Amino acid sequence: MNKVLMKGNEALAEGAILAGCRGFFGYPITPSSEIAEYMARKLPKIGGIFVQAESELAAINMVYGGAATGTRVMTASSGPGLSLKQEGISFISEAELPCLIVNISRGGPGLGGIQPSQGDYFQATRGGGHGDYHTMVLAPASTQEMMDFAILGYELADRYRIPVVIMAEGTLGNLMEPVIVRDEVTSFPEKPWAISGCQGRKPNIVNTLHLTAEGLEQRNRHLFSKYKEIGMNEKRAETFMVEDADIVVVAFGLLARVIKRSVIDARKHGIKAGLIRPMTLWPFPDEHIKAVADTCKVMLSMEISMGQMIQDIRLAAEGRVPVEFYGRIGFLPNPEELTREIIALAERKGL
Numbered sequence: 001m002n003k004v005l006m007k008g009n010e011a012l013a014e015g016a017i018l019a020g021c022r023g024f025f026g027y028p029i030t031p032s033s034e035i036a037e038y039m040a041r042k043l044p045k046i047g048g049i050f051v052q053a054e055s056e057l058a059a060i061n062m063v064y065g066g067a068a069t070g071t072r073v074m075t076a077s078s079g080p081g082l083s084l085k086q087e088g089i090s091f092i093s094e095a096e097l098p099c100l101i102v103n104i105s106r107g108g109p110g111l112g113g114i115q116p117s118q119g120d121y122f123q124a125t126r127g128g129g130h131g132d133y134h135t136m137v138l139a140p141a142s143t144q145e146m147m148d149f150a151i152l153g154y155e156l157a158d159r160y161r162i163p164v165v166i167m168a169e170g171t172l173g174n175l176m177e178p179v180i181v182r183d184e185v186t187s188f189p190e191k192p193w194a195i196s197g198c199q200g201r202k203p204n205i206v207n208t209l210h211l212t213a214e215g216l217e218q219r220n221r222h223l224f225s226k227y228k229e230i231g232m233n234e235k236r237a238e239t240f241m242v243e244d245a246d247i248v249v250v251a252f253g254l255l256a257r258v259i260k261r262s263v264i265d266a267r268k269h270g271i272k273a274g275l276i277r278p279m280t281l282w283p284f285p286d287e288h289i290k291a292v293a294d295t296c297k298v299m300l301s302m303e304i305s306m307g308q309m310i311q312d313i314r315l316a317a318e319g320r321v322p323v324e325f326y327g328r329i330g331f332l333p334n335p336e337e338l339t340r341e342i343i344a345l346a347e348r349k350g351l
Helices: 008-018 031-047 056-068 079-086 085-094 119-127 143-160 215-233 255-269 286-293 309-315 335-349
Strands: 004-009 023-026 051-052 073-077 101-105 136-138 163-169 176-181 237-240 247-250 271-277 280-282 298-302 323-327
Touching: 004 008, 004 143, 008 031, 008 101, 008 143, 008 176, 008 309, 023 031, 023 056, 023 136, 031 051, 031 079, 051 056, 051 136, 056 073, 056 079, 056 085, 056 101, 073 079, 079 085, 079 101, 085 163, 085 215, 085 335, 101 143, 119 163, 119 280, 143 176, 143 215, 163 255, 237 255, 247 255, 247 335, 255 271, 255 298, 271 286, 286 309, 298 309, 298 335, 309 323, 323 335
Parallel strands: 023 051, 023 073, 073 101, 101 163, 136 163, 247 271, 247 298, 298 323
Antiparallel strands: 004 176, 136 280, 237 271
């Protein structure tokens, strides 16, 4: 394994290639464009396909077609671009086509700005498009995890026949760190459902239209039985110093890395703080929240948004502990600022 200095966007793109991605379909938008640029350079050299589509709508429908052949394909965008892709993501989800969808998040709503944001949490975890469906959502916190989660994303996508979203802040996409380059994936699952030429079998059909109420209900129940299985098997989170914590901070992505320092500093001030970092935003790791809800005094959701994940934390805590919120918009707070907020919360709660 080699260690190289890479941007987060580059590490994610290289991870996808190592995982066997051979088709990229996208449209450039800051701060995700380096992913498309990397794929444009690399894919043609290894027999892959890179297409800069005429629009985000075209790109996501190309992903639908590529995934239907059984090929590992992906797209990447930011904020407004992901909004335009939502209809296609709904179609891909219903058709049970595995693929990787990357959101290098920028501020919003509307055009917003290119500053770091986690305001696409609802869009990613609630489906975002029409109908009853879910995508799996992974939230990396380092350049290394950008590569690792791309590889993991394809593994999960194929295992469950589901689109996997990787959501990372724009800051992480452009953060340069040393990365251990993983081994290339050489073993891939069989895909008997794929449209790959009949080859002596009955033709496969990829379709999302169900004209009868009975057929539509049966299809949705099938999808949700799969989502239940994913919820049982794939909830992931990192915990840090939560065993004796009075204040448990919940944060994801790059922000969680900053908060680790704040947790340590808060303990130097005599405040027992800890951290839970969801690594899967859907399925949300509610068991990790429940495990400390009876022992801590208060939970604190810290987000680069106006507070979206707080809903999932409160649902998981089931009213057993109060849940507070602190957020910034367009800023990645420094550890000192976050430490002050933890100390201020401790003072308000008498801890």
